[in-house]
Amino acid sequence: MVYLYTIIKSNSYDEVGVNKMDFRKFRLIYGGIxxxxxxxxxxxxxxxxxxxxxxxxxxxxxxxxxxxxxxxxxxxxxxxxxxxxxxxxxxxxxxxxxxxxxxxxxxxxxxxxxxxxxxxxxxxxxxxxxxxxxxxxxxxxxxxxxxxxxxxxxxxxxxxxxxxxxxxxxxxxxxxxxxxxxxxxxxxxxxxxxxxxxxxxxxxxxxxxxxxxxxxxxxxxxxxxxxxxxxxxxxxxxxxxxxxxxxxxxxxxxxxxxxxxxxxxxxxxxxxxxxxxxxxxxxxxxxxxxxxxxxxxxxxxxxxxxxxxxxxxxxxQQDFYPMEPPTPLTIKKEIAVQFHKDGTDEAFSLEPGDNVKFLGDDKLGHIKLQTSNGKEVWYTIGDEYVDYSSFFDGLILYD
Structure with missing residues (x-):
């Protein structure tokens, strides 16, 4: 597809006789691209x-x-x-x-x-x-x-x-x-x-x-x-x-x-x-x-x-990147979490069978989870590759 557009700022810009509209594009298909x-x-x-x-x-x-x-x-x-x-x-x-x-x-x-x-x-x-x-x-x-x-x-x-x-x-x-x-x-x-x-x-x-x-x-x-x-x-x-x-x-x-x-x-x-x-x-x-x-x-x-x-x-750079909607997960292996991502508080464990929601991350290795009782906690991932599907059930894996 090929598109030629023009875009500018507006909150509505439909003062005179027309409904609010959305921005669009034209297509030209070539070779599947x-x-x-x-x-x-x-x-x-x-x-x-x-x-x-x-x-x-x-x-x-x-x-x-x-x-x-x-x-x-x-x-x-x-x-x-x-x-x-x-x-x-x-x-x-x-x-x-x-x-x-x-x-x-x-x-x-x-x-x-x-x-x-x-x-x-x-x-x-x-x-x-x-x-x-x-x-x-x-x-x-x-x-x-x-x-x-x-x-x-x-x-x-x-x-x-x-x-x-x-x-x-x-x-x-x-x-x-x-x-x-x-x-x-x-x-x-x-x-x-x-x-x-x-x-x-x-x-x-x-x-x-x-x-x-x-x-x-x-x-x-x-x-x-x-x-x-x-x-x-x-x-x-x-x-x-x-x-x-x-x-x-x-x-x-x-x-x-x-x-x-x-x-x-x-x-x-x-x-x-x-x-x-x-x-x-x-x-x-x-x-x-x-x-x-x-x-x-x-x-x-x-x-x-x-x-x-x-x-x-x-x-x-943003302080936090939300997952929308939050992904519901079930803990498969015990993990350590904290209420503050900077590690200033004592860690505690989430146990197998606990239900959590993945709320997003800060792109720096800190994952925010919400527990079944509504508390928000942080889980820190390591630098090396880990198969997190062995720790969490329900992860989205498009690839």
Whole structure:
């Protein structure tokens, strides 16, 4: 599958006449390998407070040699600069994510001074130098604007039917797409860096079965490869690109993100699993991705990545990674546990036949369990490999 998307921050962004929608993608199947190309938006974590209403965008592609970062800290003025006087087409909006579509639709009304009731939309449009609130405006639109609003609403509805949802009842971090993504475009004309000029974007499939995919932005072409393995903010001018690889093997799924500054196209992050969906990022540079862990049982932690001032994604260390839902286990061999993972209290034993729940870990070898009487305790695993199925019955072992 190949997908081309665009993503930005929003809590709802559906002020004028449409229901809340979800972010989606288009597919192109080749040789059993699924790739997705998406356009979306994010912000730098350092600028969240200073640019609280502004919106940026995200795009993903593959690895390339890039010049030093020239990404600016300005704010994008328009989602779709000419939507008030030019009829939109699927090639211009068909791979924008649902949040950007909602902002683009409301942008048409904002040009007339529509007074928004939702705080997030108030903040977003108040940051635009061209926006002037007009309480006398009564939602009158030109024929071109009406046609564009209808098209944007239609694509929001298409996204609503294409979802990223938990695919396993015993681990909600494992997610899969449901619905038909056939409406997604294989080519797009999108202003990626906010300079008012549209870029021509295309994901080109390989000529042979063992060949590589190529991502093309204007005259820049980079090989992204069919073996790609293991987004973002709204406060800057950029729409990033997400190249998503699907696989029947969960641990081979990945999402790579790319950004274009007008001259160079660079990879800004390579994340495991599916991250190119508005439910996986907050629009302020924070992106969630599921990463496999098998040091105790096979499960997927939600790992958090954040866009930095250099416009790159880096994983943040978390104090605790929860298992959702907790895995019910039965003790098979006596184990020693403590109430504090730092070992400051005396250890005690859980006996064969005791029922516990695996609540998660800290990725440092400390496993949190909940006993049958509701107490939370810590179990420390060793550095060497141990078959924990001999100590616990009920472990999830996908592989």
């Amino acid at each position: 699924a790739l997705s190309l998406i356009v979306s938006g994010c912000t730098y974590a350092e600028k969240e407070k200073a640019a609280e209403g502004a919106v940026g965008n995200l795009v993903a592609a593959s690895e390339t040699t890039a010049a030093p970062s020239t990404f600016a800290a300005a704010i994008r003025e328009y989602i779709l600069k000419d939507s008030s006087n030019t009829v939109l087409s699927p090639e211009k909006i068909g791979s924008l994510d649902d949040r950007i579509l909602k902002l683009a639709r409301n942008e048409i009304f904002a040009r007339h001074g529509y007074v928004f009731k939702q705080k997030d939309l108030q903040n977003y449009f108040a940051a635009k130098p061209w926006y002037h609130a007009d309480s006398a405006y009564k939602e009158h639109l030109s024929p071109t604007e009406k046609q564009n609003v209808a098209l944007l609403r239609d694509y929001e509805a298409k996204y609503a039917d294409y979802k990223l949802e938990p695919s396993h009842t015993d681990d909600v971090h494992l997610r899969g797409y449901t619905g038909d993504s056939g409406f997604k475009q294989k080519k797009m004309n999108v202003d990626l860096n906010g300079d008012g000029r549209e870029e021509e974007i295309q994901l080109i499939p390989p000529v042979t079965e063992l060949g590589a995919f190529n991502l093309k932005v204007n005259n820049i072409t980079m090989e992204v490869g069919s073996e790609l393995l293991p987004y973002l903010d709204i406060d800057d001018p950029y729409f990033e690109i997400a190249l998503q690889m699907d696989s029947q093997m969960d641990f081979l799924r990945s999402t790579s993100f790319y950004a274009y500054d007008g001259e160079t196209l660079k990879q800004i992050g390579e994340l495991p699993d599916f991250s190119a969906h508005s439910s996986m990022y907050d629009g302020h540079g924070r992106v969630v991705s599921a990463k496999e862990s098998n040091n105790f049982q096979t499960w997927f932690r939600d790992s958090v990545f954040r866009l930095d001032a250099e416009h790159s994604l880096h994983e943040e």
